[in-house]
Amino acid sequence: MSVIYERVALVGLGLIAGSMSLAMRRAGLAGESVGTARSAETRQIAREIGLVDRVVDSAAEAVAGADLVVLAVPVGAMGAVAGQIAPHLKPGATVSDVGSVKRAVIEAVAPHIPEGVHFIPAHPLAGTEHSGPRAGFAELFEGRFCLLTPTPEADRAAVDRLASLWRAMGSQVEMTDADHHDLVLAVTSHAPHLIAYTMVGVADDLRRVTDREVIRYSAAGFRDFTRIAASDPVMWRDVFLNNRGATLEILGRFTEELFALQKAIRDGDGDFLQAYFTRTRAIRRGIIEAGQDTNAPDFGRSGAR
């Protein structure tokens, strides 16, 4: 493939930025990648493992002369970073981000973007439970969706160029509205994460009573919750604080449903339970047909002994 941006600046060097750098390098999509991170330790690790072509010590330095700037910091830090880089952005450059929330990021970042610079928010629906500069890998985005939420006034050529970068890293690119994005992600990601964190927290309380049985017997279902609940705490704190309305709405619906199922258990209403559990099976089939998971019967235990 050919170079899409001559110089790409990555602000933040965690799982997503690291994976972008490796994916761009593998396919030759960036003339040069420059990266920075707030923590000196992260920058040092990134230098050691050659995560980007050049590691610099400040966001201002990183974005100087960059054709594409990707903000890959926790959602709550996006506004401050945008303020720092704004005076140093090259005219005609594109600023994007990889935040899991879009409306709050737009509100925090857009006011800082100078005239003549394009701001095109993005969210790659990809990740693992690991974080930090060593967590990235070039294949992370393969077959995954990347949602762009440009405003109607956004420059069409700039949007197409960013979309072509994500496609070249393996993603399926879709355009959507920021508010709609935030509602859909509240269902598919934010509420499930909070629920997983909660269940693991409950188990943690009980674990003290039961001498680590909760951990030893985790393979019966709980294990999958702990994987989700091992994700980056700061990232997720910011997601919930910045997608408050939609997350609380979905959690409200969740609680209603949970109470209905609890009542069915208490009342011994087996027909209700069986019908409910049969309906949810169909969703799983849809996900496998959509290529977003495999049907391999290993319950996530491949290689586990």
Added chain:
Amino acid sequence: MSVIYERVALVGLGLIAGSMSLAMRRAGLAGESVGTARSAETRQIAREIGLVDRVVDSAAEAVAGADLVVLAVPVGAMGAVAGQIAPHLKPGATVSDVGSVKRAVIEAVAPHIPEGVHFIPAHPLAGTEHSGPRAGFAELFEGRFCLLTPTPEADRAAVDRLASLWRAMGSQVEMTDADHHDLVLAVTSHAPHLIAYTMVGVADDLRRVTDREVIRYSAAGFRDFTRIAASDPVMWRDVFLNNRGATLEILGRFTEELFALQKAIRDGDGDFLQAYFTRTRAIRRGIIEAGQDTNAPDFGRSGAR
């Protein structure tokens, strides 16, 4: 390895019984395996794929002359099956089960067990989201715990023999009390399953509004819930109905915690959220150290595109 039971009867031919048969065959642990299932279709499939050495049409026929009888039917059907087989059990035989609930199974089965037959309840903590006679595989129990809940009066030699069978199929065997089992499993399995079913149900409602986006964007966390919620509806209906007290207790604790986290989101209490999410990470480390999952950073997506 050498034969542990001359004849093993499997009543029910789903995921667990099928996997037992394949594991016993691979290691030569049973002289002969005989199986039966309520549905003629299941029996026919089992015959076609040679799941057991001999498929018979009734539980009574299956258990005749068997040294070990394994009840591998939904928890709610255990009592009725025990009643059917009781007159046909061989003196000195062992009856066991593989139910996910132990107190209710003991109450339903024990009264039917004749003098001179040993009843030793068991629960292998292993499974996948698939079910039926084609779902089994010989490796299912490798590295997984199998919990036995014999009464204090149980015959020691019979317990040791059953334990040696499970060890020879790859399991780590532990002894525990039935009530304690039911409480621990409510935390590690039953409550997580109900929560996963609930979240998938909520998404199903919303899916109709959002044109399958929930399915397409499931990789962001929701996908793992759908895997859990794809498990056998009848099996899970019976689990909840038969471990009602412990499940409702844990769900009560869960709701309390969830409300505390919801309040923190509403109040913008980032410190509370971050501290909570940091604490839950430690549990994940414990599970990996205990060998119950791998640390591979694939978020369950190996092979998925």
